[in-house]
Amino acid sequence: MKDNELIRKNYTEYNLNELEQDCWTRLVIGASKSRSPFHTPCVATLNSGEVNMRTVVLRKTIPVDKELRFHTDIRSPKWNELSINSSISALFYDSEERIQLRVKGKAVLHHTNDMTAKAWETTSLSSRKCYLTHFSPSSFSxxxxxxxxxxIEQENFTLAESEVGYENFGIVSIQVQSIxxxxxxxxxxxxxxxxYSDGSFQWMIP
Incomplete structure (x- = not known):
């Protein structure tokens, strides 16, 4: 399916089931197309009652499991925040289509398991740089x-030398509860x- 096949200017013609399917199709494209407006959502976590937000890269969408995934450094504050409170929200917005998705769910953290090993194998050298800092993300300098x-900045290192970064590599899996x-x-x-907690789809007043 081409991206422009998703464009349907009049969403008043959609029923709820068609609309829900359209949401997941856009999320699948967001994970696979770097130029998709859904490729870099804003993710929010909680830390002692305060909300922290940041932009992440959507790496994988699995509609049948209602699951979204992004990669992160396990030394980052968001990893610690999610290990304490798994509540997570993601905001997607397509300015051209004027579509906003607010996704809420629970985060499942993956580190040094089959999922992370498979993802790490396909992570490019330039992306592996993110996990090779001597100090943790958000540290002051x-x-x-x-x-x-x-x-490392000049990518003057080998794939084998980058393997040390795997220790810092993690995957956050969002188990979507609602859109x-x-x-x-x-x-x-x-x-x-x-x-998705009770399977109900409803229209709302904007």
């Missing part, structure tokens, strides 16, 4: 720095809610 050595869909339309917005 005396000046502007990537946290990497000059050799709040919103379509902004000058003639009248539309909104729907898909609750």
């Amino acid at each position: 005396d000046g502007s720095t990537s946290g990497l050595s000059e050799e 709040d869909w919103l379509w902004l339309n000058h003639a009248g917005h539309r909104r729907a809610f898909f609750d």
